[in-house]
Amino acid sequence: MNKFPAAFLILFIFLSCGQKSVPEQKQEILALKEMSDLATAEYNITKVVKASDDKTWFKVGDRKILLSCSGTIKAGIDLSLLKETDILIEKKNISLTIPPAKVISLNIPPEQIQLEYQQVGFWRDKFSNAEQNELMIQAEKQIRQAADSIGIIQNAEKNAKIFITGFLKRLGYQNVQINFTLPEKKK
Amino acid sequence: MYRSILLYLKKRNKLAKKLHIPRFFWYAAGIAIIYLVLVRLDILPSLKNLFRSKPVVIDTTPVLIKEMKSIAQLMTMSSYDEVVVDSSKSFSADIPGFTNTNSLVDKSQLVIIAHGQIVAGLDLQQLDESKIFIAGDSVSLILPPAKILDAIVNPSQYEIFIEEKGWEPAEVNALKVRARDKMVERSLKQGLLQKADSKAKMILENFLRSAGFKRISIL
Known part of the structure; x- marks a missing residue:
């Protein structure tokens, strides 16, 4: 009479034990995204990163670190914003109104990050790799903020004008006029 | 200045005796008030952050341009x-x-x-x-x-x-x-x-x- 509940209980325990491990999923690429950017200026930049760890009152001794990094900033124009109405053709004359240049990418390769110097007090540990990475994240933020002010945008627009003019002249146009749309005001 | 402080302390002692407040309470309250003022002035950390390490912030240094390239x-x-x-x-x-x-x-x-x-x-x-x-x-x-x-x-x-x-x-x-x-x-x-x-x-x-x-x- 009691065989059925006992068998059910054994089956339940068996099944609940067996389903603990989740099979590891094979990693897939997160996302593929289409782009239409024409990069026309590339700046190779360098930055020294320095920091002192002396602000925590209960830690005895200071730590100082000096890192250096190099990277690349690319700027150019987004061709996906170019509309048909932005192109005016009259015989061998063409006029183009292209979107303003923007910073397209910042690349700080790991092999171009160097630990130059660190000074560690007797009671303190060295900066761990995770801590050094945290400092580099701050440096990356500073580079991003400075990117607009190093003249790459203006250079990218100048180069875009030269490249597109040359390309259209090769296509047979004699007079090429390139204008930039005004950047949208930030709200 | 010192005289007025001494007068204040004497008055306070009299008041404490009247109200039967132990002297220790006054010291603790005084320290607490001074601490709160220093916390407000950002001289001392708040109790919550007392034993929390301050984040290490990098100095602002310039970004130097090594090379400029024209690309397409x-x-x-x-x-x-x-x-x-x-x-x-x-x-x-x-x-x-x-x-x-x-x-x-x-x-x-x-x-x-x-x-x-x-x-x-x-x-x-x-x-x-x-x-x-x-x-x-x-x-x-x-x-x-x-x-x-x-x-x-x-x-x-x-x-x-x-x-x-x-x-x-x-x-x-x-x-x-x-x-x-x-x-x-x-x-x-x-x-x-x-x-x-x-x-x-x-x-x-x-x-x-x-x-x-x-x-x-x-x-």
């Missing part, structure tokens, strides 16, 4: 990926008196999670006059093949998940490079270059059509 890269496809890479190494302890150090081997592990972007497209500087053919309203272009233009994994895109003792920065960087190479490899397997090629053809075809060409051939 048509970026047409990018893949966003996440990979996990790990490495381990062992240390053998050399303790005097112990002949067999195999039993004293200690393992150290490093695990990094990297999120990155691989960008593919064409180098249009290779598109010279010899690769453009025009006849009336017909145009024919021979495009250079798509290639990887950027493999971007910046410091903010790495997470050091496990870091045990003994890892030098150069070893960590080597592992980060491995993560980036793995991403490039995976993007190539997903056909990033072929997709970048077809997208580039589409962009240029639309551009040439808008530029007045009726028959367009892109190879």
Whole structure:
């Protein structure tokens, strides 16, 4: 009479034990995204990163670190914003109104990050790799903020004008006029 | 000044005796008030942050330009990926008196999670006059093949998940490079270059059509 509940209980325990491990999923690429950017200026930049760890009152001794990094900033124009109405053709004359240049990418390769110097007090540990990475994240933020002010945008627009003019002249146009749309005001 | 403070303390003592408030309470209240004022003035940390380490903030330093290049890269496809890479190494302890150090081997592990972007497209500087053919309203272009233009994994895109003792920065960087190479490899397997090629053809075809060409051939 009691065989059925006992068998059910054994089956339940068996099944609940067996389903603990989740099979590891094979990693897939997160996302593929289409782009239409024409990069026309590339700046190779360098930055020294320095920091002192002396602000925590209960830690005895200071730590100082000096890192250096190099990277690349690319700027150019987004061709996906170019509309048909932005192109005016009259015989061998063409006029183009292209979107303003923007910073397209910042690349700080790991092999171009160097630990130059660190000074560690007797009671303190060295900066761990995770801590050094945290400092580099701050440096990356500073580079991003400075990117607009190093003249790459203006250079990218100048180069875009030269490249597109040359390309259209090769296509047979004699007079090429390139204008930039005004950047949208930030709200 | 001192006299007025002494007078105040005497008055307070009298009041405390009247109200039967122990002297200790007045001292504690005084210290608490002074502490709160110093916290408000940002001289001392609040109780919540008293034993919390202050974050290390880097100094503001200039970004120096080493080189400026004029390029013409048509970026047409990018893949966003996440990979996990790990490495381990062992240390053998050399303790005097112990002949067999195999039993004293200690393992150290490093695990990094990297999120990155691989960008593919064409180098249009290779598109010279010899690769453009025009006849009336017909145009024919021979495009250079798509290639990887950027493999971007910046410091903010790495997470050091496990870091045990003994890892030098150069070893960590080597592992980060491995993560980036793995991403490039995976993007190539997903056909990033072929997709970048077809997208580039589409962009240029639309551009040439808008530029007045009726028959367009892109190879």
